[in-house]
Amino acid sequence: MVERKKGLVLAAAVIVALALVPFFTVREYVFSILCMLFLYVTLSQSWNILGGYTGQINVGQAAFFGMGALVARLLWVAGVPFYLSILAGGLGSVILAIIIGLPALKLRGHYFAIGTLAVATIAQITVGNILPGISFLPAQQMATYSLIPRYYVFLIIMAAALAVIYFTVNSRVGLGMEATRDDEEAAQMVGVNTFKYKMIAFLISSFFAGLAGGGFAYFNASYYWYLPFTLMWCFEPILIVFIGGVGSFLGPVIGSVCYVLLKELFALTLGEANLLIFGIVFILTILFFPKGVIGLPAKLRQLFYRRGNVVGR
Amino acid sequence: MQSRRFTLVMAAVAFILFSFVSAVALAQEAPKSIKIGASISLTGRFAAGGIDVADGYKLAVKHINDKGGILVKQFNKKIPVELVIYDDESDPSKTVTRLEKLNAEKVVAYLGEFASDMNIAGLGIAEKNKIPWVGVTIAVENVFNQGFKYIFGPNMFSFMEVAAFLDALDKIPENQRPKKIANFELQVDWGKECTKYLHEYAKKKGYTIALERKFAPDTKDFSSMIMAAKSAGCDAVFAVPTPPQSMTLIKQMKELDYAPKATCFVRGPDLSNFWQVMGKDANYIMTSGEWTPDMPYPGNKQLVADYRKQYPNKLMGMPVGNGYSAFQVLADAISRAEKLDRESIRQALTTTSIVTVKGKVTFDKRGVGNVPHALAQWQNGKLVVIVSPDYKTAPVLVATPWSKRK
Numbered sequence: 001m002v003e004r005k006k007g008l009v010l011a012a013a014v015i016v017a018l019a020l021v022p023f024f025t026v027r028e029y030v031f032s033i034l035c036m037l038f039l040y041v042t043l044s045q046s047w048n049i050l051g052g053y054t055g056q057i058n059v060g061q062a063a064f065f066g067m068g069a070l071v072a073r074l075l076w077v078a079g080v081p082f083y084l085s086i087l088a089g090g091l092g093s094v095i096l097a098i099i100i101g102l103p104a105l106k107l108r109g110h111y112f113a114i115g116t117l118a119v120a121t122i123a124q125i126t127v128g129n130i131l132p133g134i135s136f137l138p139a140q141q142m143a144t145y146s147l148i149p150r151y152y153v154f155l156i157i158m159a160a161a162l163a164v165i166y167f168t169v170n171s172r173v174g175l176g177m178e179a180t181r182d183d184e185e186a187a188q189m190v191g192v193n194t195f196k197y198k199m200i201a202f203l204i205s206s207f208f209a210g211l212a213g214g215g216f217a218y219f220n221a222s223y224y225w226y227l228p229f230t231l232m233w234c235f236e237p238i239l240i241v242f243i244g245g246v247g248s249f250l251g252p253v254i255g256s257v258c259y260v261l262l263k264e265l266f267a268l269t270l271g272e273a274n275l276l277i278f279g280i281v282f283i284l285t286i287l288f289f290p291k292g293v294i295g296l297p298a299k300l301r302q303l304f305y306r307r308g309n310v311v312g313r
Numbered sequence: 314m315q316s317r318r319f320t321l322v323m324a325a326v327a328f329i330l331f332s333f334v335s336a337v338a339l340a341q342e343a344p345k346s347i348k349i350g351a352s353i354s355l356t357g358r359f360a361a362g363g364i365d366v367a368d369g370y371k372l373a374v375k376h377i378n379d380k381g382g383i384l385v386k387q388f389n390k391k392i393p394v395e396l397v398i399y400d401d402e403s404d405p406s407k408t409v410t411r412l413e414k415l416n417a418e419k420v421v422a423y424l425g426e427f428a429s430d431m432n433i434a435g436l437g438i439a440e441k442n443k444i445p446w447v448g449v450t451i452a453v454e455n456v457f458n459q460g461f462k463y464i465f466g467p468n469m470f471s472f473m474e475v476a477a478f479l480d481a482l483d484k485i486p487e488n489q490r491p492k493k494i495a496n497f498e499l500q501v502d503w504g505k506e507c508t509k510y511l512h513e514y515a516k517k518k519g520y521t522i523a524l525e526r527k528f529a530p531d532t533k534d535f536s537s538m539i540m541a542a543k544s545a546g547c548d549a550v551f552a553v554p555t556p557p558q559s560m561t562l563i564k565q566m567k568e569l570d571y572a573p574k575a576t577c578f579v580r581g582p583d584l585s586n587f588w589q590v591m592g593k594d595a596n597y598i599m600t601s602g603e604w605t606p607d608m609p610y611p612g613n614k615q616l617v618a619d620y621r622k623q624y625p626n627k628l629m630g631m632p633v634g635n636g637y638s639a640f641q642v643l644a645d646a647i648s649r650a651e652k653l654d655r656e657s658i659r660q661a662l663t664t665t666s667i668v669t670v671k672g673k674v675t676f677d678k679r680g681v682g683n684v685p686h687a688l689a690q691w692q693n694g695k696l697v698v699i700v701s702p703d704y705k706t707a708p709v710l711v712a713t714p715w716s717k718r719k
Contacts, residue, residue: 028442029417032410129529133502134433134453139460145441220409221437224430227405264410267400272364274400275356 004170015159022148031147035219037260038154039212040240042161044252046208047237049165052247053174054201055181056105059234060116063100063123064093064206066229068213070127073135076218086153086214093210094203101202105195108184117234124229131225135217142221150219157215161208166249168204177201181247243285245292254293343388346395347647350415351424354431357403362427362632366449367398369636370424372619373644376612383644387652394644401426405434412438422643422658425449425466427632429503436464445659447643449635453503457679465662465680467642467669468635469603471506471553472514473686478551478577479514480700481599481688484709491574493523495547497538497554497562500529504553507579511551523547530555535562539569549575556581563594567715574711575599577688585628588694593719595691597712602689602698604634604671609704612641613670638669672703 021034043065050056072089076082104115137145168174176197179187184194213228236259237252244255262281266274289295351370354363374396377383382393397418399411408431412423416438423439425432425448432451439446440461448466452474457466469477482491496511498504508525515522524545526538539562542550550573554562559581566572575597581587582600591598606617606629616637620629643658645667650657666675672685688700690710697707 027417029410029413032413036406036410125529125531129500132500132505134456136459137437142437142440142461220434221441222433223405223437224433227430227434232404263402267402267407267411268414271400272355272360275402 011162015155018155019152022151028147031151033260033264035147035151035154035215037256038158039215039219040236040256040260041253042154042158042208042212042215043233044237044240044244044256045158045161045165046205046212048241048247048252049169049177050198050201050205051238052241052251053169053181054177054198055184056198056201057109057113058116058202058205059113059238060118060120060123061205061209061237062229062231062233063116063120064096064209065213065216065233066123066127066226067093067096068210069217069228070213070225071210072214073217077135077138077141082153082218086157086211086218089214089217090207090210093206093213097202097206101199101206105198105202117231120229120231120234124226124231127229128226133225134222135225136222145221150215153218154215157208157211161211162253164204164208168200169249173197173200239282241292243282243292245294248292248294251292251294258293343385343390343392344653346393347383347385347653348395348397348418348420349422349424349643350397350399350412350418350420351426352399352401352408352411352415352431352435353426354403354428355398355400357401359403359428359431362450362630363403365630365632366425366427366636368620368624368627369449369633369638370396370398370640372616372623372633373637373640376615376619377640377644383647385647385653386650392653401431403428403431405430408434409438412442416442416444420444421647421653421655422447424636424639424643425451429453436461439463443659444655445643445646445662447639447662449639450632454506454681455502457681461680463659465642465665465676465682467639467665467674467676467682467684469601469684469686470681471503472510473684474553474579474601475507475510475514475551477602477686477688477700478575478599479518479520480686481577481690481709482520482549482575483518484700485575485711489574489711491520491549493521493545493547494549494551495524495526495538495542495545495573496522497535497542497550497552498525498527499553499555499558500527507551507553520549528554528558530558532558533561535565536569539566539571542573543569543571548573549577551577553579554581556584560587560590563591563598567594570715572712572714575709576712582691583631583689583696585630588691588696596693596718597690597710599688599690599699600696601631602687602696602700603684604631604638605689605696605698606634607698608634608671610668610670610672616670634671638671638674641669642667642674672701 047061050058068089071092072085075088076085100119104112107115176192179192180194180197187194216228240255240259241252243258245251263278266278270277289299353367354360374394378393381391384391397415401407401411412435423444423446427450432448436446440463443463445463450468451466452470454470494515496508498508512522524542524547559578577599579601582598588595642665646658646661646665650661675683685702687698689696690699692710699706699709
């Protein structure tokens with residue numbers, strides 16, 4: 001309990017420190033990288049509550065991310081204040097999740113994964129057909145564009161996602177989710193309403209994916225309407241969670257830091273070889289640290305004790 | 314008397330001091346290099362085109378630096394160019410951060426990239442950061458109708474592609490000339506723009522759009538469109554498919570025995586490996602002729618020779634020439650700018666008038682390039698220019714039925 005309190009205080013201190021960054025630097029590059037980092041933390045954390053804690057592998061996160069971006073951008077460009085637009089984006093994704101979740105969450109295992117991937121693909125094609133053009137910011141908004149408010153929007157969304165998911169997974173609801181993940185049939189046998197917990201996880205997941213999409217719409221000056229619906233947004237959160245550690249609270253945070261900052265470093269220093277090197281690092285992580293980077297200390301401890309035993313003989 | 318002498322001496326000292334201070338202030342030190350930045354897809358799905366564009370840029374830098382760099386008026390001396398290229402991994406989100414990184418590194422201008430997704434993300438950042446952006450392959454005119462000031466597209470646009478296609482039809486002898494055009498519209502803004510201009514220009518020139526069908530960027534089966542065009546008796550086809558789609562379209566047209574007299578696919582057949590992939594089926598296909606290795610414009614021979622020397626095993630695609638030409642446009646603007654700053658370079662770009670390796674380039678008030686609208690056709694394994702406003706080109710060949718081709 002004391003450890004948990006210490007952790008919460010530390011997390012709050014980190015968020016406050018991040019909120020102070022604009023007082024110490026004006027470099028837009030720093031803000032753009034941190035915005036991407038916060039976006040990926042939110043998106044991967046939103047995937048983790050459904051995939052990592054509840055065991056439902058959602059391969060269609062792009063549909064919810066894209067829906068949030070679409071609703072937020074349309075409203076914002078039409079004159080609605082950006083914070084309301086982003087919130088509406090999150091709610092739009094929740095509505096989509098309710099429509100999809102009711103039938104899709106009856107599916108299990110691979111069928112659920114394939115079903116969500118199908119939804120994302122349909123969403124991408126539909127938006128591409130209906131809105132084949134480019135979304136530009138009006139010239140007036142372009143003239144006053146600044147990264148600092150975007151930085152705070154992403155920071156607030158990330159902090160909200162971390163707080164909501166943390167308290168959810170550490171509550172009775174979280175226990176229900178984990179019971180569903182570990183053995184759905186056994187959980188049902190002892191009276192756990194697994195559908196309810198899957199649905200709660202799905203709604204929280206899609207809400208924050210939608211908010212992240214809203215942040216994307218607020219951040220980008222110009223992009224093709226279909227861009228936030230591309231399948232890249234399905235696979236990147238999964239990749240990040242696997243790098244950091246599936247089903248752990250800090251896994252997506254660590255995974256995002258590795259994914260965004262390491263990739264940035266590789267891209268700026270290694271040129272065309274950067275993806276190859278990153279791919280090798282990823283494969284090695286999965287092979288030797290299947291629990292992700294977060295499992296690294298335990299793995300090292302295990303190795304250390306094994307070696308100690310050998311020496312002791 | 315003494316006080317007068319004293320006043321004169323003091324005045325002389327003040328004058329000397331003033332002159333010295335002014336000279337020191339004016340004689341700013343010239344930078345060691347002119348930093349220009351580009352975020353390009355060197356990896357990922359658009360890497361093939363991105364690497365070609367980067368090769369074009371690098372060769373242009375080499376040629377400029379071999380002559381000492383660009384003459385900058387502000388310092389009255391030549392300063393070498395430093396090109397900084399970062400890989401965006403074919404991901405528009407990365408384009409944004411890479412361009413911010415380049416902004417932090419104080420580049421004086423951005424250069425564009427191969428694929429639209431990245432270009433669209435990039436030009437918003439350029440406008441926001443007030444850094445001139447010179448594109449390479451941005452054919453959508455609508456982008457330039459947003460009131461942006463820092464965006465320049467020294468390349469062919471949708472209306473030029475359509476005009477070149479209709480000019481090619483005009484060159485066909487009247488007794489063989491196609492009259493009924495089938496328009497296969499790609500469901501993106503570029504496709505829509507082409508449709509708009511095709512209707513407008515075809516009407517003026519007396520051609521009929523006898524059939525119109527829409528298709529998505531990931532469509533793989535075109536049989537119903539092809540059969541509809543065949544049934545409607547269309548003897549010419551125009552489309553801007555993706556490169557893989559243009560190959561699929563031709564294969565399916567052959568399978569369904571549909572051989573219109575003129576077929577123009579703006580994207581795909583312009584790539585250097587098209588003949589290798591399609592073989593003789595590529596014959597008679599028309600495509601963008603924006604740049605080819607045979608163009609007679611100054612500097613083109615040297616570009617081709619040096620590229621082949623540097624990359625003996627690589628085929629030379631159109632983006633190489635386009636990239637080289639874009640760099641020439643930017644270098645020219647830097648040399649004409651009063652100062653080596655972003656705003657002066659932007660101002661200079663607006664008055665561009667330079668003959669590059671693909672012909673003369675100027676810009677309208679929006680930044681839309683006015684370049685020679687050219688069309689090329691595959692003729693026995695060679696992509697030859699059949700329409701050019703600047704020089705005599707090869708004749709347009711009318712396609713024969715599939716059954717009569719050897």
